[in-house]
Amino acid sequence: MSRIGVFVCHCGENISRTVDVERVAKVAGEIPGVAYSCEYKYMCSDPGQNLLKKAVAEQKLDGVVVAACSPRMHEKTFRKAAAASGLNPYLCDMANIREHCSWVHEDREQATAKASDIVKLMVERVKKGKALAPITVPVTKRALIIGGGIAGIQAALDIADCGHQVLLVEREPSIGGHMAQLSETFPTLDCSQCIMTPKMVDVANHPNITLYTFAEVERVEGYIGNFSVTVRRRARSVDDEKCTGCGVCMTKCPKKKIPNDFDRGHGMRSAIYVPFPQAVPNTPVIDRENCTMFQSGKCGLCAKVCGPGAVDFEQEDRVTVEAVGAIVVATGFKLYSIDRKPEGSPIQGYGEFGYGTIPDVIDGMTFERLASASGPTGGKILRPSDGREPKQVVFIQCVGSRAREKGISYCSKVCCMYTAKHTMLYHHKVHDGQAYVFYMDARTPGKGYDEFWRRAVEEEEAVYIRGMVSRMYQRGEKIVVMGSDTLVGVQVEIEADLVVLATAVQAQEGADLLAQKLGISYDKYNFYSEAHAKLKPVECATAGIYLAGACQGPKDIPDTVSQASAAAAKVMTLFSKDQLERDPVVAKVNEKYCVGCLACKKVCPYGAVEEKETRDRQGNLVKVTAYVNPGVCGGCGTCQATCPSKSVELDGYTDEQIMAMIEAL
Amino acid sequence: MHAAKIEHDFEPKVIAFVCTWCTYAGADLAGTSRMQYPSNVRVLKFPCTGRIDPVFILRAFQKGADGVLVSGCHPGDCHYMAGNFHARRRFAAFRALLGFVGVDLQRLQFSWVSAAEGGKWVEVVTELTERVRAMGPMTEFKSLETEEQWSGALTTPELKEAFDSVG
Numbered sequence: 151m152s153r154i155g156v157f158v159c160h161c162g163e164n165i166s167r168t169v170d171v172e173r174v175a176k177v178a179g180e181i182p183g184v185a186y187s188c189e190y191k192y193m194c195s196d197p198g199q200n201l202l203k204k205a206v207a208e209q210k211l212d213g214v215v216v217a218a219c220s221p222r223m224h225e226k227t228f229r230k231a232a233a234a235s236g237l238n239p240y241l242c243d244m245a246n247i248r249e250h251c252s253w254v255h256e257d258r259e260q261a262t263a264k265a266s267d268i269v270k271l272m273v274e275r276v277k278k279g280k281a282l283a284p285i286t287v288p289v290t291k292r293a294l295i296i297g298g299g300i301a302g303i304q305a306a307l308d309i310a311d312c313g314h315q316v317l318l319v320e321r322e323p324s325i326g327g328h329m330a331q332l333s334e335t336f337p338t339l340d341c342s343q344c345i346m347t348p349k350m351v352d353v354a355n356h357p358n359i360t361l362y363t364f365a366e367v368e369r370v371e372g373y374i375g376n377f378s379v380t381v382r383r384r385a386r387s388v389d390d391e392k393c394t395g396c397g398v399c400m401t402k403c404p405k406k407k408i409p410n411d412f413d414r415g416h417g418m419r420s421a422i423y424v425p426f427p428q429a430v431p432n433t434p435v436i437d438r439e440n441c442t443m444f445q446s447g448k449c450g451l452c453a454k455v456c457g458p459g460a461v462d463f464e465q466e467d468r469v470t471v472e473a474v475g476a477i478v479v480a481t482g483f484k485l486y487s488i489d490r491k492p493e494g495s496p497i498q499g500y501g502e503f504g505y506g507t508i509p510d511v512i513d514g515m516t517f518e519r520l521a522s523a524s525g526p527t528g529g530k531i532l533r534p535s536d537g538r539e540p541k542q543v544v545f546i547q548c549v550g551s552r553a554r555e556k557g558i559s560y561c562s563k564v565c566c567m568y569t570a571k572h573t574m575l576y577h578h579k580v581h582d583g584q585a586y587v588f589y590m591d592a593r594t595p596g597k598g599y600d601e602f603w604r605r606a607v608e609e610e611e612a613v614y615i616r617g618m619v620s621r622m623y624q625r626g627e628k629i630v631v632m633g634s635d636t637l638v639g640v641q642v643e644i645e646a647d648l649v650v651l652a653t654a655v656q657a658q659e660g661a662d663l664l665a666q667k668l669g670i671s672y673d674k675y676n677f678y679s680e681a682h683a684k685l686k687p688v689e690c691a692t693a694g695i696y697l698a699g700a701c702q703g704p705k706d707i708p709d710t711v712s713q714a715s716a717a718a719a720k721v722m723t724l725f726s727k728d729q730l731e732r733d734p735v736v737a738k739v740n741e742k743y744c745v746g747c748l749a750c751k752k753v754c755p756y757g758a759v760e761e762k763e764t765r766d767r768q769g770n771l772v773k774v775t776a777y778v779n780p781g782v783c784g785g786c787g788t789c790q791a792t793c794p795s796k797s798v799e800l801d802g803y804t805d806e807q808i809m810a811m812i813e814a815l
Numbered sequence: 816m817h818a819a820k821i822e823h824d825f826e827p828k829v830i831a832f833v834c835t836w837c838t839y840a841g842a843d844l845a846g847t848s849r850m851q852y853p854s855n856v857r858v859l860k861f862p863c864t865g866r867i868d869p870v871f872i873l874r875a876f877q878k879g880a881d882g883v884l885v886s887g888c889h890p891g892d893c894h895y896m897a898g899n900f901h902a903r904r905r906f907a908a909f910r911a912l913l914g915f916v917g918v919d920l921q922r923l924q925f926s927w928v929s930a931a932e933g934g935k936w937v938e939v940v941t942e943l944t945e946r947v948r949a950m951g952p953m954t955e956f957k958s959l960e961t962e963e964q965w966s967g968a969l970t971t972p973e974l975k976e977a978f979d980s981v982g
Contacts, residue, residue, distance in 0.1 A: 220839075220843045220846070221860075222835075222839075222840060222843060246843075246858075248846065249842065249843040249845075249846025249847060250842055250843070250846060250858055251854070253846040253847070253849055254845055254846050254849070254850060254851055254852055254854075254937075255851065255852075255854040256851060257854065260854040261854060263854070264854045264857070267857055268857065268858075271857065271859070662891075665892075666891050666892065669893075669894055669895070669896060671836065671837070671840075671892065671894075671929070671930050671931075672931075673931045674931055674932075679930060679931065691836060691840075691894070691930075692894065735862065753865070753897075753901050755893075755895050755896040755897045755898065756895075784895050785862055786862050786863035786865050786866060786894075786895035786898045787861065787862050787863060787865060787866030787898075788863060788865030788866060788895065788897075788898045788901050788902075790866060790868070791865060791866055791867060791868045791901075791902075791905065792901065792905075800862070800866060803861060803862060803866055805868070808859065808861075808871060809871075809874060811859055812830075812859070812871060812874045812875050812878055813874075813878060815828065815830060815857060815875065815878050815879060815880065
């Protein structure tokens, strides 16, 4: 007979408000095999854990059920406490009577009955449970960082400085990301490139960092400590070993009128190009779609002028498989496309703002490029249509953000601040100009942020109008902006020379596809989900994968850098040990019954099932059975449900345990 | 503030087999968001829907479940890459078999509920509970189970009464 202890938690009042915890403890005490039951106000607190430890020792318990919150919250806490008292941690389970019971039901009678049932199920499960020993696996002390924006750069530098190898993979031809595009940054107005480019150079020069640009992650296999990642480095058509970055090829390229993405299409580049002058690496890329050589087979000027002979039209994609122990995902964001409804997306565009049809309606990032000294106008604020200096500029906030009817209900967090910054930059460059801002709320939490916003309003003379814009149209050279001032209660009409839209921050293009490759979860906006919103903000639910920056949700630079360093710290914690203890929830084969059909091998997503040959003394093959490599097994249990002879079993979720739970219903 | 409690003459038993990564987390989210749903559901957690053996569903019906829910990650979102696809294929075949032996398939529900879909969890559970409630108790397998357990003949009224009370 088992001796199981049941500990019912009040969770302050969170559980006891709707569940009669005393009755649950009493009912639990009457379940056959339960030797001890009690209730306590906070089981997770120190005295609560001590109560558990003491009971295990005094009552000689051989299993523990803690009826409290979700196991996703505190299973580790209680398993640790159980282990400290000498009980095998895998004989400690949680009955979730908070998230699955007290918080979702109002009727005290029904909630109490349900809580008692949940406890009963878990008691049956623990009764049939087995003591399991953790599996140790070696850790590959090399990290993969996906994305070379400020988040990826910071994480890479931190991990590399700690002495570990880092592989940084960036999709674009240069690292730098969105931050490299910015002119100046709030709230200090320091030049983005001045603080960014030294870090980019550090990455390129760091002996511990391998940098793959113009590359993408194709496949991810393995598990924490032992990932195997397939990376495709797309053909640059320029040999990065030979190229010195002199740039002669770009000056000689006859195709020079290609809109540059980096300048949001307002600057021009050649077909062989680097996205911006400070690009790292400064090895150019040939844009094959626009290159005359690739399109018609005639030209090759760049190859002729290249001293070291680095241009290679025949270059092919290089695919390598890299072994890494941890992955930091720092893929960043994209900006809301306002001109049209993206195909297949539930999110709607803002046709009423005339973006794409009125040339002087631009988005915030374009304004950054106009204001940037390295931008297409050399830092002068000039209208795209006629190159004149705009004297009246209207800024519109929350374009896409906080608009449930358009499909995005969240706040993009950075727009209030960067719009305030834009008004300042504009005022500094065009002294006789006037900036107007249409806003819903000014949200400026953050160190020095509200002071910054107040400065824009009080000292830099930006006129803030609380209300939204209903319509915009071109009248002569002006754009008529019609909106309402809800504080005064009047309709406003402004004749603007330039309109800047503060567009929403959205998840990066293809974020969902990458998540599927990595096996991490994402929310309905395709932002990646952390393991716990408060207590595990940088870890993914998938062990060994960490998040940094705006791929998780809209973030400003200070938050992104902090999170990147936090993710790096997590990676370094993982790398501090040579061996890693893994959850022993893995499948095992009973060779006695296995008929060697290997159906399990076909369904195993990890390739953990191997064929094992049994031979007699003469070396004759007696039979072939399946064998599960515990280091590779992920513990999904698909093999067990597939096995026709029921000879493979997933520890922690055995048929016996599950059947016992069903029997207890 | 609270809606008046509706009295029902039949409280169905609903068993949910869920995966830990998506649906269990989705149900947790329903909890943290303080959404309300019928208390009839009992949740059994699995690492993956791929682990769920059709036998579990049969056994649940036999042990008195009036409705069974199987729920996991959306296609493509499986934590174990493909477990939910194996589950989907397995249950497509199993459903046909269950229908063949005479179980009303309205009692068996499959769904994808992600970790972000607390609201969908509430919807799915509420809908299944209310549907099963309207259908009444599931008796076919339950009596079979009782007969299995009861070896002797029901010769006296006392034995007959005891038998009925078990069923």
